[in-house]
Amino acid sequence: MPPWQIGIIGGGPGGLLTARMLEHQAAVPPSITIFEASDRLGGKVLTQRFETLPVAYEVGAAEFYDYAEIDEDPLKQLVEDLGLPIQVLGGSSLIHGDRLVGNLDDVRETLGSEAAAALVDFHHLGRDRLSPREFYDALPVPQLDGPVGSSFETLLAAIPSPATRRHIERFIHSDLATEPTHTSRRYGLENYLMNDPAYMQLYCIAGGNEQLIAAIASRLAARIRLQTPVLSVGSVADGRLAIDVAAGSGRQQHLFDAVVLALPIEPLRQLQFGGERLQAAMQQHIAHHDHPAHYLRVSILFDKAFWRGHWDDAYCMLEGFDGCCLYDESARDPAEEHGVLGWLIGGESAIAWSQRSDEAVIQTALDALPAWLREPAQRHRLEARVHRWIGAVSALPGGWQPLPLDRRHQPEPTDHATLFTVGDYLFDSTLNGVHDSAEYVADWLASLMLERPGSTV
Amino acid sequence: MTADSSPDSTPAPGIPAGVPATSRVEMLPTAAGSSHALLLVPRTGDESPDAAEVLHRWVAETPVSRPRHRIELPILLRLYNVDLVWSPSRSAAFASEERCASIREALTDFTNLEAELTAIEDGITAAWPAYEADLPYAYGFSDASFSVRDTLLARYGTVKSLQGRLARLTKQITQPAPQPPTLAGQIGERLRERLRVEERDEAADGELEVLSDHYDACGQRASDFMIARRENMLSWTIIVLLATETLLFAIDLLSNAGT
Structure with missing residues (x-):
């Protein structure tokens, strides 16, 4: 019996993970074709090297979330199974002015006793409202999953100390990638609580996160077609699905038993969908999930990691850009002799600064450093890069109700029951979220293949 | 830990040259027999660049090593706005006056914790030769072994006591650091990491389990032997009593027959 023909649109982590899981789970491995519009795999997982020196830095997804303290963590398990070296990332500080504020004693000294007490109260409130288990399982929490308009701002507004409020806003701004008014209480609180090791820890792959993409791709039997933009998706008379791809000046059609759309919202919007019903369903799907959040990344190579000894964490937060994360990119690889700092700018600041020239952004990033880093940074600087990720992730607005899991992954179940969607935007805009999404669709497809073995293509 | 400790009467060492006059030496409350x-x-902002080196030298003056774990001492920690040098008998900190209480608290807790762990490890090391010598008694017990019964009991008691002490210590070691993070919590966490305390705790637990299983x-063998011995004695007593009864009965029969 011929194996199922499955087309996956998008060669990012969602597409690759779906392909890997299908090849592992299906009783009869399907024949998979992955269509990727660009000349590389990996999507938002992107590790690049500087031109001056071949030193690696993360352009896209900065880290993975480790939930192993609470329960199973399939993504970490996959990273370990693939034999990739894990590097734990630690940090708890925010730089206020020129001062490194790394603990409650520092907060008390810098912002005052009232601010420290308010921070402790907010932390306890957060832990009371969302336990590590509720966080892990994404269980509904009535006090947090409020009605439309119940943004994270409403939680922050209740903090009696303005200094504490500003501290928390700055601390989580780049993780949120949006403003507190544009995101839910739950998502805001999750992004605050993730700094507590009881909820999760952060890690990366030593030497570059993109190794995960290479490791998965090298183990796939799927056909991978790079630089093959998909123009349209629709069904043909007998229920099979057709993918039209650009071929020279024309187009070429491929037929499949099932198609997985593993694309972020923006490229999904660019696709054409055949038939009114599918068009309407996809419009509805996109409208429901289209809450863009934004990133801007500045990466600067230095001839040495001059900050070591003064600041030894893998990351800290800066007040600049309304709160941005500063990574010691060179801490990701213990063998690296040179220094790399990476600024992760999120939200409205990312949009505003994405319009400016690279040099202006780089200079502002350097100016955001405390004085004890600013001067040596100018002296040791070798090369700088700016990468813009506008609308790359989802903001999860307040009052937004996630669709049931089936509906999230199958936008039009009546006439297009084998057309699925996979993406981080269907969960929490993280790599762990895209893993969950891929797993859900792969399980579903594997059971369909068991029910109806053999391709109709 | 501090509850079990007492203020030390050992005289405090002198303040080294090259540190500000506002510096002070305090004796931490430690378990009896240690100091x-x-x-x-106090950080003034105009310290000489080699001030950290002065602290390091002062701490290293009283060498205490942990060769069993290949841990290089003293430990040098640089935390947020605090420089710290630690060894089991001395430590030194560069920090603002406001931080001193937190530092003292963290170092007292950690120093006592590490000293207790080391004492337990020493106890375990001392128990191994006896374990080797006592191996045959785990298999069988005889009249010849009777004399070592009290010694085995004492060793069993020692091992169980070490296990109890470690269990209480493990509770402290595995306790999560407070959140939001405090300076004392961070110092404790970093020192536990650098002194490989969790790893050592697990290793000690494993060793004590072997010793405890053995004793x-x-x-069990000694108890089985004692029960068997008591049963044996009881059996012989019954036999002797029955034989006596039979003998008396026979004498009685013969005397009646004669009359």
């Missing part, structure tokens, strides 16, 4: 001096150097088995 720990803490040099607190449990010895106890």
Whole structure:
């Protein structure tokens, strides 16, 4: 019996993970074709090297979330199974002015006793409202999953100390990638609580996160077609699905038993969908999930990691850009002799600064450093890069109700029951979220293949 | 830990040259038989560049090593706005005056914790030769072994006591650091990491389990032997009583027959 023909649109982590899981789970491995519009795999997982020196830095997804303290963590398990070296990332500080504020004693000294007490109260409130288990399982929490308009701002507004409020806003701004008014209480609180090791820890792959993409791709039997933009998706008379791809000046059609759309919202919007019903369903799907959040990344190579000894964490937060994360990119690889700092700018600041020239952004990033880093940074600087990720992730607005899991992954179940969607935007805009999404669709497809073995293509 | 400790009467060592005059040495409350001096150097902002080196030298003056774990001492920590040098008998900190209480608290807790762990490890090391010698008693017990019964009991008691002490210590070691993070919590966490305390705790737990299983088995054999011995004696007593009864009965029969 011929194996199922499955087309996956998008060669990012969602597409690759779906392909890997299908090849592992299906009783009869399907024949998979992955269509990727660009000349590389990996999507938002992107590790690049500087031109001056071949030193690696993360352009896209900065880290993975480790939930192993609470329960199973399939993504970490996959990273370990693939034999990739894990590097734990630690940090708890925010730089206020020129001062490194790394603990409650520092907060008390810098912002005052009232601010420290308010921070402790907010932390306890957060832990009371969302336990590590509720966080892990994404269980509904009535006090947090409020009605439309119940943004994270409403939680922050209740903090009696303005200094504490500003501290928390700055601390989580780049993780949120949006403003507190544009995101839910739950998502805001999750992004605050993730700094507590009881909820999760952060890690990366030593030497570059993109190794995960290479490791998965090298183990796939799927056909991978790079630089093959998909123009349209629709069904043909007998229920099979057709993918039209650009071929020279024309187009070429491929037929499949099932198609997985593993694309972020923006490229999904660019696709054409055949038939009114599918068009309407996809419009509805996109409208429901289209809450863009934004990133801007500045990466600067230095001839040495001059900050070591003064600041030894893998990351800290800066007040600049309304709160941005500063990574010691060179801490990701213990063998690296040179220094790399990476600024992760999120939200409205990312949009505003994405319009400016690279040099202006780089200079502002350097100016955001405390004085004890600013001067040596100018002296040791070798090369700088700016990468813009506008609308790359989802903001999860307040009052937004996630669709049931089936509906999230199958936008039009009546006439297009084998057309699925996979993406981080269907969960929490993280790599762990895209893993969950891929797993859900792969399980579903594997059971369909068991029910109806053999391709109709 | 501090509850079990008492203020130390050992005289405090002198303040080294090259640190500000506002510096002071305090003796931390430690378990009886040990002492720990803490040099607190308030940060003034105009310290000489080699001030950290002075602290390091002062702490290293009283060498204490942990060769079993290949841990290089003293430990040098650089935390947020605090420089710290630690060894089991001395430590020194560069920090603002406001931080001194947190530092003292963290170092007292950690120094006592590490000293207790080391004492337990020493106890375990001392128990291994006896374990080797006592191996046969875990298999069988005889009249010849009777004389070592009290010794085995004492060793069993020692191992169980070490296990109890470690269990209480493990509770402290595995306790999560407070959140939001505090300076004392961070110092404790970093020192536990650098001194490989969790790893050592697990290793000690494993060793004590082996020793405890062994002396449990010895106890079982000794107990079986004592029960068997008592039963044996009881059986012979019954036999002797029955024989006496039979003899008396026979004498009685013969005397009646004669009359």
